Amino acid sequence: MQATSxxxxxxxxxxxxxxxxxxxxxxxxxxxxxxxxxxxLAAGVSENKxxxxxxxxxQGIDFTIxxxxxxxxxxxxxxxxxxxxxFDSGSQPEHVISLNSSVVVMxxxxxxxxxxxxxxxxxxxxxxxxxxxxxxxxxxxxxxxLPKVSQRVCLQLWLLVAKDxxxxxxxxxxxxxxxxxxxxxxxSRETITRVFQQLQRRQIVSRVGxxxxxxxxxxxxxxxxxGSSDL
Numbered sequence: 001m002q003a004t005s006x007x008x009x010x011x012x013x014x015x016x017x018x019x020x021x022x023x024x025x026x027x028x029x030x031x032x033x034x035x036x037x038x039x040x041l042a043a044g045v046s047e048n049k050x051x052x053x054x055x056x057x058x059q060g061i062d063f064t065i066x067x068x069x070x071x072x073x074x075x076x077x078x079x080x081x082x083x084x085x086x087f088d089s090g091s092q093p094e095h096v097i098s099l100n101s102s103v104v105v106m107x108x109x110x111x112x113x114x115x116x117x118x119x120x121x122x123x124x125x126x127x128x129x130x131x132x133x134x135x136x137x138x139x140x141x142x143x144x145x146l147p148k149v150s151q152r153v154c155l156q157l158w159l160l161v162a163k164d165x166x167x168x169x170x171x172x173x174x175x176x177x178x179x180x181x182x183x184x185x186x187x188s189r190e191t192i193t194r195v196f197q198q199l200q201r202r203q204i205v206s207r208v209g210x211x212x213x214x215x216x217x218x219x220x221x222x223x224x225x226x227g228s229s230d231l
Contacts, residue, residue, distance in 0.1 A: 003029035003105055011052050011078055011105075013125055021115050028111040034098040041082050041096040046089060048109045052080040056102025057174075060094045060137075064186065070144070071184035072137045074099075076174065083126050083133070085109040086116065094137075099180065144186050148227070152185050153195040155225035157205070161215055172213040198231050 005022040008014045008029070014022065031054075034040060040058055041047050051058075058075035072094055075081050081096050086109050098104075116122040139159065146152045161170045176184070178192040185192075199205045204217045204224075215221055223229035 001031045001033075001103065002026075003031055007054065007105070010054070011080065013052075013080065013122060016121055017115065017119060021119065025107065025111060025115060028107060030106045032104055032106065034102050034104060036098060036100050038098045038102075039095060040098060040102075040104060041092050041094075043093060043095045044091050046085070047082060047092045048085050048089070049106050050080055050082045050086065050109065050112050051075075051096065052105040052107070053077050054103040054105055056104075057099040058096050058102060058104075059099050059180065059183075060096050061183065062094050068186055069183050070141075070186050071180060072140050073133065074176070080129075083130050086112050086126055087130070140184065143184075146227075148230075149187060149191060150195055150198070150231035151224060151227050152187070153181070153192060154199075154221055154231070156181060156185055157213070157215070158222055158225040161218070161221075170215040170218050172215070173211070175211050175213045195231070202231070 003026045005019065005026060008017075008022050008025055014025070017025075034056075040051055041049075043062070053075050055077055057077075058081060060072040060075070060081060062070050062072055064070055075096070082092065084090070084093065112122075112126075116126065143152050143155055146155065157172065160172045160175075178196070179189045181187075182189045182192045196205070199221075200207070202220075204215070204220055206214045206216055208214055220229060224231050
């Protein structure tokens with residue numbers, strides 16, 4: 001599979017680029033398919049590349065002092081990771097792995113930096129994305145300090161909910177597996193399953209197919225997430 005201008009335009013970062021810059025990026029792109037649990041970016045080394053996800057799903061992970069895997073964020077199609085290397089030459093701070101078979105379009109930091117210098121909007125988007133990523137990772141780490149397991153799980157679900165205030169029910173369209181949620185919260189898969197069973201028993205949430213979760217009672221889920229109600 002080769003990178004084309006049409007393919008690159010599927011990424012929000014590149015939509016407004018002129019054809020000349022898109023063609024330049026196409027010539028420098030490397031498209032790779034990764035199998036499940038493959039390491040896309042390795043922590044502690046200077047990767048110096050940005051990875052744009054075309055298909056599949058990625059996850060940023062870290063490890064606790066005692067060696068337990070902790071999930072930090074997900075990367076969905078159209079999104080990207082590794083943007084920190086555009087701004088400095090330091091090492092990659094976290095591992096990024098593929099959660100299933102994934103197609104990634106990779107660029108060197110130099111190629112992205114070159115295009116960004118001619119297109120200030122790209123630099124602004126990269127900076128905004130980096131700021132959101134830092135906030136997201138800080139929030140994710142703060143979940144680990146919550147004493148109640150049910151509160152931890154419900155707050156994680158609340159953070160995953162698509163924010164659409166125009167409807168009474170809210171959905172999580174691409175629900176992580178129980179194991180993926182367990183990794184994010186430093187809990188066991190069995191614990192996550194028990195909390196989901198309680199949520200479904202009280203009809204706070206309901207499953208639709210393997211990947212969709214309908215939040216039937218967003219207000220109660222939010223109260224449990226905030227610690228003002230118990231499950």
